[in-house]
Amino acid sequence: MDFIVKLLQTRGHSLDVDSIDRTRYLHMPRALAAISVFLFTRSYVGEPVQCWLPKQFTDFWEQYVETYCLIEGSYYVNINSTNLPHAEEKRKIIYYQWIPFIVLSLAAALYIPRVIWRMYQKKSGLDVSSVATDLKKRARQLESTKIHLDSTRFSSNLGAAILFHKILSLFIIVLLLFMLEHFFGVGWALQQTMNLFRGVEWHESAQFPRVTFCDAEVREMGGQIHTWTVQCVLMVNMFNEKIFFGIWWALIVVFVLTALNILDWIFFLLNRSEQKRVIMALIEKDQKTSKSMEDAFVTYVMRRSGASFVRLLSFSVSHFEMEDVVRPLWEDYRTAREKKADGDDDKPFIDDEDL
Structure with missing residues (x-):
């Protein structure tokens, strides 16, 4: 009860x-x-x-x-039925x-x-x-x-x-x-x-x-x-x-x-492009933002679990409220990339094994 x-x-x-x-x-x-x-x-x-x-x-x-x-x-x-059933037939x-x-x-x-x-x-x-x-x-x-x-x-x-x-x-x-x-x-x-x-x-x-x-x-x-x-x-x-x-x-x-x-x-x-679309829609892009940066962020930082997390949030909170979750991660990622000595956009700022 x-x-x-x-x-x-x-x-x-x-x-x-x-x-x-x-x-x-x-x-x-x-x-x-x-x-x-x-x-x-x-x-x-x-x-x-x-x-x-x-x-x-x-x-x-x-x-x-x-x-x-x-x-x-x-x-x-x-x-x-005209007659009642026998005792053994009664269910x-x-x-x-x-x-x-x-x-x-x-x-x-x-x-x-x-x-x-x-x-x-x-x-x-x-x-x-x-x-x-x-x-x-x-x-x-x-x-x-x-x-x-x-x-x-x-x-x-x-x-x-x-x-x-x-x-x-x-x-x-x-x-x-x-x-x-x-x-x-x-x-x-x-x-x-x-x-x-x-x-x-x-x-x-x-x-x-x-x-x-x-x-x-x-x-x-x-x-x-x-x-x-x-x-x-x-x-x-x-x-x-x-x-x-x-x-x-x-x-x-x-x-x-x-x-x-x-x-x-x-x-x-299973669709990485769909995950990227959901995540990057919450981020303000500028001239320094490249496709390789976006792909690395979605693949190595957010990952499939992060994309799932953001999608679940989208069913309960507004677009602007979700930005408060994704933007800090994006800003941290960009800051770390800028500190890299080689400036290679094709690789994440940390190794995949460290994540």
Whole structure:
């Protein structure tokens, strides 16, 4: 329950990821946590099960039987069936008691890559969120003090870590989709979607039955046990069916967006010219700036990790705020080059091994 409270009370959004990541690990888990709270109140506070009982049952017995059917579960019988199934053919429906916890577990699963991503940032020393927060704070205070980062930190495999946590997220989404397909039946959501497009009325399904039967056992005086078969209405399943239909499609959309996002990052990490374009757009050039200087700065100072760091910042802070991060590194690089005795523009001012 603490996870729900913290997730719903989170203000703003994290500044160390792109918009697709925010949708996947922040907005969607928030929505799922809110849904789980709603379903929890419907399942355990309201009246999720209402049964049609014999006339001789008092209000107390009615409450007992409905509670019994909620806890022990009921079984589904097709409306066209003329007879109730035999005892060995009855398949009890007990999952609806666990629906709020299932939805909450989906939210927690989507949040796992976020935890791993934060752990990596703390270990590597490249905390994108802290830098972005500091930049925004300075901008609000109208301060132009520049943030000095140690370029040796860019030797870490930040780009690989970004891809890893995105691919892990994609794997978890696929796992959740397979779990839902196994739990509610293969092709259930797709069939319901096709029916909607065809204009077919949304009928009751065996996955989320609204009308079920329950065998309530009652022990009477003398030790005799009587079994009463009652017909019950699962009102909560009207919500469950629509909610899981929406969750299935939301996971499909997030899966596609995440897959495209991974391809976009792979293109960026493998394309040096794209990295150069992003970095050099933040630097004021003059007549002394040559193409070889730019290439050396991007290749040996910023590196692939530095370019990834700058790109992540671009999703959270403005262009002018990012300049306060890149310009000091560029100025230090130019100063070191000017002190070189040979003045060779084709080589970095320090050896690659020293970075």
